[in-house]
Amino acid sequence: MEWINVSHLFLYSTIQNQVLYVPCYRNLMLFLNFQSDSGPMNLHVAAVYDKSVRLKWTVAPSCYQRTKIILKYCTSDGQTVTRKIGIKQDWCDLASLDPETSYNLTFVTYYGNEQSDPVPLLFTTQESPSALTGGAIAGISVGM
Numbered sequence: 001m002e003w004i005n006v007s008h009l010f011l012y013s014t015i016q017n018q019v020l021y022v023p024c025y026r027n028l029m030l031f032l033n034f035q036s037d038s039g040p041m042n043l044h045v046a047a048v049y050d051k052s053v054r055l056k057w058t059v060a061p062s063c064y065q066r067t068k069i070i071l072k073y074c075t076s077d078g079q080t081v082t083r084k085i086g087i088k089q090d091w092c093d094l095a096s097l098d099p100e101t102s103y104n105l106t107f108v109t110y111y112g113n114e115q116s117d118p119v120p121l122l123f124t125t126q127e128s129p130s131a132l133t134g135g136a137i138a139g140i141s142v143g144m
Helices: 026-031
Strands: 002-005 010-011 018-021 041-048 054-060 068-074 080-085 091-094 102-111 119-124
Touching: 041 119, 080 091
Parallel strands: none
Antiparallel strands: 002 010, 010 018, 041 054, 054 091, 068 080, 068 102, 102 119
């Protein structure tokens, strides 16, 4: 049986009956709760409009080299859209969306041949603004 005391920064192994001092790990809980192949954290919609959306997230800490981040979603006509995101990027804008439409997208982070579990996000675009009518258009007269 092994136990870890984070507050004193040492490990004790009953198998070997020795105390191991670990000076380089100041926050062991980060590493104990961390999956080596984590996707983006805190993924959320920062702004939503009728035909576009801004997404933001926190790039997960990693002991491994990220090689790519892929975002996928389906359009209202069933086409799959795949977009490559920069590995250090923490936001992106999606445009040319349909108004009043629900989208279910996923983010997957790749670490060489390994990949994270898909991180899903569901959002709905807003209603398009009302079209301007003839009565709503203001005219300008220039007299000479």
